[in-house]
Amino acid sequence: MAERCPEDQITALAAELRRLDSALPLLGAESPLELERLSRDYYDYSPVLVPLLQGCRAQLVAGATTVEQVLLVAGACARQGVPLTVRGAGTGNYGQCVPLQGGLVLDLSGLNQLRQLDEATGVLEVEAGALMGAIEKQLAPRGRALRLVPSTVRSASIGGFIAGGSGGIGSLRWGFLRDPGNLLGLEVVTLEPEPRLLQLDAAASAPLNHAYGTNGIITALRLPTSEAVVWQQLVVGFEQWGQALAAAQALTSTAFELNAITVLEAPLVSQLPWPAGCPAPEPGEQRLMLLAAPAALEVLPSWLAARGGALRWQAPQGQSRGLPLRELSWNHTTLHWRAQHPDWTYLQMLLPQPEAPCLERLREQWGDDLLWHLEAVRQQGAARLAALPLLRWRGEEALQQLLDDCRRCGAVLFNPHVISVEDGGLGVIDADQVAAKAAYDPAGLLNPGKLRGWLNSPG
Ligand SMILES: Cc1cc2nc3c(=O)[nH]c(=O)nc-3n(C[C@H](O)[C@H](O)[C@H](O)COP(=O)(O)OP(=O)(O)OC[C@H]3O[C@@H](n4cnc5c(N)ncnc54)[C@H](O)[C@@H]3O)c2cc1C
The missing domain is CATH 3.40.462.40 (FAD-linked oxidase, cap domain/gating helix)
Structure with a gap:
């Protein structure tokens, strides 16, 4: 697999993060088991992926509970040139959240507030690390439900579902996550020395939908909900x-x-x-x-x-x-x-x-x-x-x-024995996903090695 990030860059990054926010939870080389745990998902379903991914491990893990902390981590990684891989709950099947080049894993499980439910339209705004089971519990008393959930609904995050999932329970009525209408907007942090916090509408969000977090860090999502039914x-x-x-x-x-x-x-x-x-x-x-x-x-x-x-x-x-x-x-x-x-x-x-x-x-x-x-x-x-x-x-x-x-x-x-976004999907490069990466992650530091269209792009 690709080379790991040099240790001196990791040391410099950890020092910068501690200086910027002494309360930011950070795990480093002193916690090898945690680094291992937070670098894995369920890729061992695939005997092809196991030998490719089992040695890949984060060198540093940061846990963010606020958007300000995400901005701070993104900026520091960009300045230090350290790869950043976002982690929701780590329930993907194809090693989507495995950091191929090490670097920093950003754990968003603490960024998990339901910000707003518009009672008139049913539109939900929720932070990316919220578990879907927890969201369902908050929506049910208000007569609403998520349209689509994976069978991992109890353990997976909503940001990870949009970035790494495809569909599931509800797909009989609502199709797949990338079908127009299932995602209304995203709040996104870019990976730049001075990171931007963007509010993207549905059209601008589409290239980040099922891109494995290679072209932006999703901090919040706007989603339509359906009427709750006691199925x-x-x-x-x-x-x-x-x-x-x-x-x-x-x-x-x-x-x-x-x-x-x-x-x-x-x-x-x-x-x-x-x-x-x-x-x-x-x-x-x-x-x-x-x-x-x-x-x-x-x-x-x-x-x-x-x-x-x-x-x-x-x-x-x-x-x-x-x-x-x-x-x-x-x-x-x-x-x-x-x-x-x-x-x-x-197979799928x-x-x-x-x-x-x-x-x-x-x-x-x-x-x-x-x-x-x-x-x-x-x-x-x-x-x-x-x-x-x-x-x-x-x-x-x-x-x-x-x-x-x-x-x-x-x-x-939809081959589950491959690591790139494209090869697990229809096999073709989506130019909009690559363009979004150029715009929001110009140094190519987000989840490196997963977007084939970026690896193949000139320059
Ligand atoms: C038993 C089992 C059943 C499953 N059933 C389904 C199913 O029915 N349907 C389905 O689609 N999937 C299914 N999956 C796969 C997976 O559980 C889901 O896709 C899940 O929604 C992933 O969420 P997560 O929080 O665990 O994401 P993670 O595994 O943490 O991350 C998934 C990808 O998204 C990226 N990411 C995570 N959060 C963000 C963020 N905030 N911003 C940018 N990028 C981010 C990660 O870097 C990674 O590339 C299943 C998996 C298992 C093991």
Whole structure:
């Protein structure tokens, strides 16, 4: 990996920070375990990323609780030429917050105030380090909710979700984070000797959305919220995979108000930690997990029964014991499976339509090395199925072959085994992201090595 920042620059930076703000929490070489902990995320889901990232560690960690402290740290890093990598809660899957060149990690978990909720419009202004679970708790009594949350909603920060995430629960209704309308504005600190505090509107914020913190430090976000709904968690069993798939496909074109549709193949179903009171699956049972509005419950069970689905369990979200259903979905399915099968990894893709031929072809080619987990989403306004299959690890060559097979059958891959923003997305360089980096981080010190378009740019 790239070279680490020279120690004398780190020493000079620490001295400058102590002089500027003696109360700023700083961790250095005397706390190696903390430096290690605050330099990691969940990249060990990928056997490709582990050897690339495991030696990368911050040389200094600063914790900011105010925007003034962020400005102070940004200015000092720029003056001393020290790389700065922002950390929310460190729950990313691809090493997004791992500092490839060491330097300083800026921990924003203490910058976490809900600044304002406009009761008339539902527009929320919140500081970047706030945990989404905490935000939900503050919004609920006011009848509002976050539109989109990852399955790590309880442990992840809102700034980290916008900078490093893509979508999740709610994507069935609201699409992905980068879809226009999901982010209304950002407050951003630049990385310059005299850092600026910018208020960006929706258009100017777009290049910082899913840029891994390479082109600006987000200190606060403006987001639309939705009406709060007490989502009913439903578990539906099917005997046949084809029935479960067909029901999921058909549900996306009904008028039932749904916030999530997850389809799980029997081997995964048999090993998930189902909520208390939810019956253990029958042998070979395939399952649908749904989050449905209460009004849907009058008709949904009979609609599902007509398609071979048996309602196994239901409970309002927030009122069941054990894990809530949303912590069995998205990459939590991966987490639970890997807890028992650490030699497995995963993939992420958007399936072509119709989905069944692609799934059948991959099943023929890969057999039980690939186990299917699907999530219904809205992509550019249309209902689609995304897949997060579990994959038995058989080495990088086999992985490459699988990626090629998926592409050949028309799937769009979001490869979780790469470190750059572009390679984990559509593979193309976004000129606006690179231009924002030139404007807000002209020395290229923010999370270096993650924006391929910057590494490739002349000069
Ligand atoms: C079990 C599991 C399930 C998951 N499910 C989902 C899911 O459903 N959907 C999904 O999208 N993701 C999912 N993820 C990935 C991750 O949890 C989310 O994307 C999460 O929102 C990241 O938030 P964080 O605070 O942990 O960010 P971090 O991991 O701390 O940071 C993520 C990236 O954002 C940057 N960053 C953080 N804060 C800022 C800031 N204030 N300014 C600028 N840059 C910043 C970091 O440098 C890093 O590049 C999952 C991960 C796991 C382990």
